[in-house]
Amino acid sequence: MKKHNFSAGPCILPAEVFQKASEAILNFNDLGLSLLEISHRSKDFVSVMEEARALVKKLMKLGDDYEVLFLQGGASLQFVMVPFNLMKPGGKAAYLDTGTWAAGAIKEAQKLGTVDIVGSSKEQNYSFIPKNYQIGAEYDYFHCTSNNTIYGTQMKSFPETDTLLVCDMSSDIFSKVLDFSQFDLIYAGAQKNMGPAGTTLVVVKKEILGKTDKNIPSYLNYQLHIDKESMLNTPPVFAIYTSLLTLQYMEKNGGIEAAEKRNEAKAKLLYDEIDRNPLFEGYAVKEDRSLMNVSFKLTDESKKEAFDKAWKEAGINGLNGHRSLGGYRASLYNALPIESVQVLVNVMQSFS
Amino acid sequence: MKKHNFSAGPCILPAEVFQKASEAILNFNDLGLSLLEISHRSKDFVSVMEEARALVKKLMKLGDDYEVLFLQGGASLQFVMVPFNLMKPGGKAAYLDTGTWAAGAIKEAQKLGTVDIVGSSKEQNYSFIPKNYQIGAEYDYFHCTSNNTIYGTQMKSFPETDTLLVCDMSSDIFSKVLDFSQFDLIYAGAQKNMGPAGTTLVVVKKEILGKTDKNIPSYLNYQLHIDKESMLNTPPVFAIYTSLLTLQYMEKNGGIEAAEKRNEAKAKLLYDEIDRNPLFEGYAVKEDRSLMNVSFKLTDESKKEAFDKAWKEAGINGLNGHRSLGGYRASLYNALPIESVQVLVNVMQSFS
Numbered sequence: 001m002k003k004h005n006f007s008a009g010p011c012i013l014p015a016e017v018f019q020k021a022s023e024a025i026l027n028f029n030d031l032g033l034s035l036l037e038i039s040h041r042s043k044d045f046v047s048v049m050e051e052a053r054a055l056v057k058k059l060m061k062l063g064d065d066y067e068v069l070f071l072q073g074g075a076s077l078q079f080v081m082v083p084f085n086l087m088k089p090g091g092k093a094a095y096l097d098t099g100t101w102a103a104g105a106i107k108e109a110q111k112l113g114t115v116d117i118v119g120s121s122k123e124q125n126y127s128f129i130p131k132n133y134q135i136g137a138e139y140d141y142f143h144c145t146s147n148n149t150i151y152g153t154q155m156k157s158f159p160e161t162d163t164l165l166v167c168d169m170s171s172d173i174f175s176k177v178l179d180f181s182q183f184d185l186i187y188a189g190a191q192k193n194m195g196p197a198g199t200t201l202v203v204v205k206k207e208i209l210g211k212t213d214k215n216i217p218s219y220l221n222y223q224l225h226i227d228k229e230s231m232l233n234t235p236p237v238f239a240i241y242t243s244l245l246t247l248q249y250m251e252k253n254g255g256i257e258a259a260e261k262r263n264e265a266k267a268k269l270l271y272d273e274i275d276r277n278p279l280f281e282g283y284a285v286k287e288d289r290s291l292m293n294v295s296f297k298l299t300d301e302s303k304k305e306a307f308d309k310a311w312k313e314a315g316i317n318g319l320n321g322h323r324s325l326g327g328y329r330a331s332l333y334n335a336l337p338i339e340s341v342q343v344l345v346n347v348m349q350s351f352s
Numbered sequence: 353m354k355k356h357n358f359s360a361g362p363c364i365l366p367a368e369v370f371q372k373a374s375e376a377i378l379n380f381n382d383l384g385l386s387l388l389e390i391s392h393r394s395k396d397f398v399s400v401m402e403e404a405r406a407l408v409k410k411l412m413k414l415g416d417d418y419e420v421l422f423l424q425g426g427a428s429l430q431f432v433m434v435p436f437n438l439m440k441p442g443g444k445a446a447y448l449d450t451g452t453w454a455a456g457a458i459k460e461a462q463k464l465g466t467v468d469i470v471g472s473s474k475e476q477n478y479s480f481i482p483k484n485y486q487i488g489a490e491y492d493y494f495h496c497t498s499n500n501t502i503y504g505t506q507m508k509s510f511p512e513t514d515t516l517l518v519c520d521m522s523s524d525i526f527s528k529v530l531d532f533s534q535f536d537l538i539y540a541g542a543q544k545n546m547g548p549a550g551t552t553l554v555v556v557k558k559e560i561l562g563k564t565d566k567n568i569p570s571y572l573n574y575q576l577h578i579d580k581e582s583m584l585n586t587p588p589v590f591a592i593y594t595s596l597l598t599l600q601y602m603e604k605n606g607g608i609e610a611a612e613k614r615n616e617a618k619a620k621l622l623y624d625e626i627d628r629n630p631l632f633e634g635y636a637v638k639e640d641r642s643l644m645n646v647s648f649k650l651t652d653e654s655k656k657e658a659f660d661k662a663w664k665e666a667g668i669n670g671l672n673g674h675r676s677l678g679g680y681r682a683s684l685y686n687a688l689p690i691e692s693v694q695v696l697v698n699v700m701q702s703f704s
Contacts, residue, residue: 001384003383003384003385005385005389007389007390007391008391009391009586010388010389010390010391010392010586010589011389012389013386013388013389018377018378018386018388018389019378021377021388022374022375022377022378023374025370025373025374025377026370026371026374031355032353032355033355033357033669034365034370036362036365036370036373036548036549036594037357037359037362037363037364037365037370038359038362038670039359039360039361039362039670040362040549072424072425072426072429072550072588073424073425073429073571074424074571074585074586075585076570076571076584076585077424077425077571079569079570079571080569080570080571080572104570107570108569108570108571111567111569112569189586191586196388196589196590197388197392197586197587197588197589197590198424198550198551198588198589198590198591199550215463217431217432217460217463217464218428218431218432218456218459218460219425219426219428219429219431219432219460220432232428233426233427233428234361234362234426234541234543234549235549236424236549236550236588236591237362237548237549237550238548238549238550238590238591239550239588239590239591242388317385318390318391
């Protein structure tokens, strides 16, 4: 039976990516060896790394003033690396508090320096994106989270700042067209739109580094990773190769522009049903609704058992809401086909 | 043509591990979904994590006073985490300097506190393991590297210490029987004997944590990883699953005891030929020779072209020495069959 995978991450990737990744484990590049058993310094893997780094810049339309790294440790390690690299001794940073992951980033920065929370929707349980805040030049950087997976909110624009703009794009990278050159540092765990769990994309403007006069631990130092072309130590070979396959698929299928159109159509289909059908109610305020994660609930809990049975019987997977919010969450990442959204909408319609 | 993979890491794993890993990317546990697209919180992946953690303790014959973690960032991030977690404010640590990776660990610890190098073979280009040093109770911990991949040296015993014993076992873990309970903290990048690149094993005695009164960044804090059962954030799912497959294979094939016997036979076969054949010369002093990495060179460089041609024609891969040492390096990790060593020895014999 055909599965419809709405998992919040790790999540669906294109079928052809799974196929090629599976084959590479048995015989990579026709070497007669597995991708997993060759040296990361071999020319076969070095060219994977080079192509992946170049393709990210190409898709984002960024120039040589940016560097691309594939690191480990997830966004959680970036919560630590960002202040280590960008916060000056005695300096302070501005953070926007839009959800669980933003709060996690704030907590780590507070261990390393002073943090001002310039906007927060915590009191309203993160159901919207705060706006109308100011970020002056007194801050070493401003940090925000572009998409909040749990609450289903997404930043539709980014503030003009007098300081560096840093963004955690873990859950919506490559999902919509942005002027990526407005950012000084972007990071994203791969396991939504870019690849499997196990690597973290970092895109950094070179000129912002080396200004804090701190003795940064080597693995936490962006500049050292750049100097070693993202091979300071053994990289997570499989996760990077599978990310490359996903990036290649994206390029072949119209780049970020085409992904955005597909994502808008999928989100519209589902939000329209939520707004039409009195049995369902969205969580996020409408203007801040995420294209990637749609959090919603039943307005009549007595229908829960029947609804759960129906979507499971339709082959739908991963629709349960995050444990902190309950209800349902449909994640509509790049690789989810609109046919899967239609199957969900059909089930919802059968309850109206 | 059959390949004989002597790569220093990432390196050969059992063929059945590659097969099962490849299959899981297309259909994991017969779910009709890829291992890469399911939630790490799903019961299917949680049981992978639980079994992998338990199996490490079983193979090492360790009790509940130890915890097992699968982290990211390689041994390089452990170079940072060890002093962060174990070095007390104003305290100091003792390090043994046996090679490039030991020196890397020392460099990171020096950024966070005082380091005494209690023994070093650096002046002799790391051709032996220093002995006869003392480690008193004035140190917060003692750190050593059990096997040195580049130079082909290996610690045959570990010192009695009055402080904590910390060991980087990246390149010889699970290769020979040890009393693992003599260690307080063991870490190892997976990509030699345990799995693919992308995860790092940490085995830690619980009682040693929480004694430094430091505000440790979350991802760098062993205790937080323990509290979250090695899922503080999204773990590197594929690398951990493939490590589990390798651990299962190890258990099924006689555990560490049987692996040790196989490794001793392989190393003897190769070292005997090096000692017999006047055309070859080993690098490490005999008493410190590694069972895992055999570094050697030609005594007559005029034979180099012919020797290189011969081993390549025999299907041998990954025999070139590390760029810092030159010559040859045959890595004999657990999964390398003795038949491959015999092929290499046959080539060497054809030159005697």
